[in-house]
Amino acid sequence: MATSTKIDADAAAEDSRTAGLWHRFVRSGDYFTWDRIGFACLCAGLGLTAGLVWMLAVPNTYGAPNGMLLMDYLSFWLAGSQVLSGTPELAYSPKDFSAIQAAYTGSDTVFGFFYPPTFQILQSGFALLPYKAAFASFVGLTTGLLGFACRLITGRWLLAACLIVIPACANNAFHGQNAALTAALYGFFLVGVERQKMILAGIALGLLTIKPQLGILAPVALIASWNWRAFLSASVTTLVLAGVSVAVLGIGVWHAFWLQAPVASAMMELGGVEWGKMVSVYGGLRLLGMPHLAAMVVQAAIGLGALACVWHAWRKSEAMAVRAPVLIGGTLLVTPFALSYDLTLLVVPCAFLIREGLKSGFLPYEKALLALVIVLSASTSAFAVWLNVPLAPLLPLIILWLGMRRMGQAPTLHTSATTA
Numbered sequence: 001m002a003t004s005t006k007i008d009a010d011a012a013a014e015d016s017r018t019a020g021l022w023h024r025f026v027r028s029g030d031y032f033t034w035d036r037i038g039f040a041c042l043c044a045g046l047g048l049t050a051g052l053v054w055m056l057a058v059p060n061t062y063g064a065p066n067g068m069l070l071m072d073y074l075s076f077w078l079a080g081s082q083v084l085s086g087t088p089e090l091a092y093s094p095k096d097f098s099a100i101q102a103a104y105t106g107s108d109t110v111f112g113f114f115y116p117p118t119f120q121i122l123q124s125g126f127a128l129l130p131y132k133a134a135f136a137s138f139v140g141l142t143t144g145l146l147g148f149a150c151r152l153i154t155g156r157w158l159l160a161a162c163l164i165v166i167p168a169c170a171n172n173a174f175h176g177q178n179a180a181l182t183a184a185l186y187g188f189f190l191v192g193v194e195r196q197k198m199i200l201a202g203i204a205l206g207l208l209t210i211k212p213q214l215g216i217l218a219p220v221a222l223i224a225s226w227n228w229r230a231f232l233s234a235s236v237t238t239l240v241l242a243g244v245s246v247a248v249l250g251i252g253v254w255h256a257f258w259l260q261a262p263v264a265s266a267m268m269e270l271g272g273v274e275w276g277k278m279v280s281v282y283g284g285l286r287l288l289g290m291p292h293l294a295a296m297v298v299q300a301a302i303g304l305g306a307l308a309c310v311w312h313a314w315r316k317s318e319a320m321a322v323r324a325p326v327l328i329g330g331t332l333l334v335t336p337f338a339l340s341y342d343l344t345l346l347v348v349p350c351a352f353l354i355r356e357g358l359k360s361g362f363l364p365y366e367k368a369l370l371a372l373v374i375v376l377s378a379s380t381s382a383f384a385v386w387l388n389v390p391l392a393p394l395l396p397l398i399i400l401w402l403g404m405r406r407m408g409q410a411p412t413l414h415t416s417a418t419t420a
Contacts, residue, residue: 029367041162048170052139055174056132064105072341073135073176074101075111080123080134088120088249092256094263114264117245117253119178119210139173142181146347149187153320153351163347167378172341179344182211186328187348189218193230194320202233209238213335214345217310221327224314268337276384279343282336284390299336306330309400317407321356325349325403332396340381340392346373349399356406363405369398 024030055069063070078100079091090096091113098110113120126134143164150160163169164180172179185208192201205222208215222231246254267273268282275286281302285295306329313326328349332338350370357366373395380392 026368027364029362029365029371032367032371037162038158041165044167044170045161045165048165048173051170052136052173056136064107064109066106068105068107069132069135070105070107070109071135071174071176072111073138074105074131075113076119076123076138076176076178077127077131077134078104079113079115079120080125080127083120083124083249084127088117088253089256091120092253092260094260112264112267114260115178115210116212116257117249118241120253121245121248122210135176139176139180142178142184143169143173145184146180146187146344149184149191150347150351152191153187153348154355159351159354163351166347166374167376168341168343168374169347171378172344175341177341178211179341182208182214182342183345183347186214186345187351189230190320190324190327190348190352193225193227193323198227198229199233201227202230202235203237205230205234206237206241209241213337214331214342216334217307217327217331220307220310221314221323224311225318225323264337273337273339274385276388276390277340277381278338279332279340279380279392279395280336280338281333281393283338284384284393287384287388287390296336303334306333306400309404313403313407319356319406320352322403322406324352325399325406329396329398329400329403333393333400340378343377343380343392343395346377346395346399349403350374353402353406363402363409366402369402373398 059067068074075097078097079088082088082091082100090100094112097113101110102108126138128134129137146169147160147164150163151157154160154163169180185204188204189201189208192198192204205215205218208218218234219231222228222234242254268278269292271286275283278284280299282295282299285298286292290298309326310330313322317323328345332342332345350373353366353370357363376391376395380390380395383389383391
């Protein structure tokens with residue numbers, strides 16, 4: 001009898017410990033304290049800095065046979081160089097642009113340039129610098145802009161510093177990609193809307209047209225919330241940018257850009273860009289073997305669902321802890337062409353959700369889900385390429401759900417903000 005009682009007591013104690021671990025790690029997220037978060041971010045920041053220094057400053061044979069660094073930023077820099085050379089249209093000729101890259105690197109690895117001429121003009125300024133100096137300047141400047149946007153959102157430089165060293169930001173920095181810039185512009189747009197600076201919000205949104213597929217749902221959000229001044233400001237900014245690019249580069253560059261558009265579509269359809277490196281629903285379905293048309297139909301259905309969520313959230317709520325996650329999560333769900341570094345955009349809704357959690361308390365499972373999104377933000381491609389498991393679309397879906405769940409929440413929630 002005593003033995004049975006002891007077994008029952010041990011079992012009860014084990015159940016209690018298990019429940020305690022679940023509560024601490026998953027439900028309440030009390031495990032994620034500032035000392036642990038700060039230490040992890042410090043390590044991430046040191047690792048990112050060391051990696052960039054090694055890649056850019058230490059002699060190595062990474063990439064091309066001649067030692068040239070083969071990263072995505074090469075296409076940006078060479079596209080900007082064509083502006084300085086007076087031949088900007090060559091960036092939109094796959095044959096000519098491939099030949100330019102091959103001559104520069106001595107490698108048959110080439111990168112396409114599918115961005116509008118407005119982004120090419122921006123890169124012409126960086127093309128005045130040597131390649132690696134331009135790489136470092138672009139990454140440093142755009143990451144700094146994202147840090148400033150996070151500071152405006154959270155009100156804390158420490159939080160901003162932590163957010164710009166998360167894995168997605170590191171992935172973007174190592175590639176020399178532009179996701180930190182687009183995330184910063186989204187941050188400025190959302191802060192402008194929140195602070196009723198609609199003209200400035202519209203300017204930020206207009207600048208975001210350097211990557212137009214990421215702005216598909218923003219007009220829907222503005223119309224749903226009756227933010228006509230921001231809508232008009234964004235429209236004027238877009239037209240002014242296009243006009244400046246025509247004045248500087250000529251109308252022929254835009255013609256070449258539009259002629260090249262089918263190439264980008266064909267690369268997506270035929271796997272020229274590896275489906276495992278894409279974070280869209282379309283890319284995940286193609287990785288699983290679904291044919292192009294069926295994958296596009298499912299992508300369109302998911303996109304319509306995301307559009308409905310954005311309309312509802314921006315129509316019914318003024319809270320940025322609702323609006324930002326739904327808009328940016330929906331943006332990454334609606335576009336079929338998004339790559340792993342684009343998950344850097346999730347930094348912005350994470351900043352709004354963390355700010356709200358620190359202010360009024362975190363919802364059950366919210367900390368754990370935010371931690372999951374942050375930790376996986378640079379490893380979804382590895383799961384997809386090595387294990388054939390497309391996890392990436394789950395991350396914006398989680399963020400969108402976290403935003404929708406906050407609609408109608410009471411101002412004070414059960415979890416103490418001091419444990420974050």
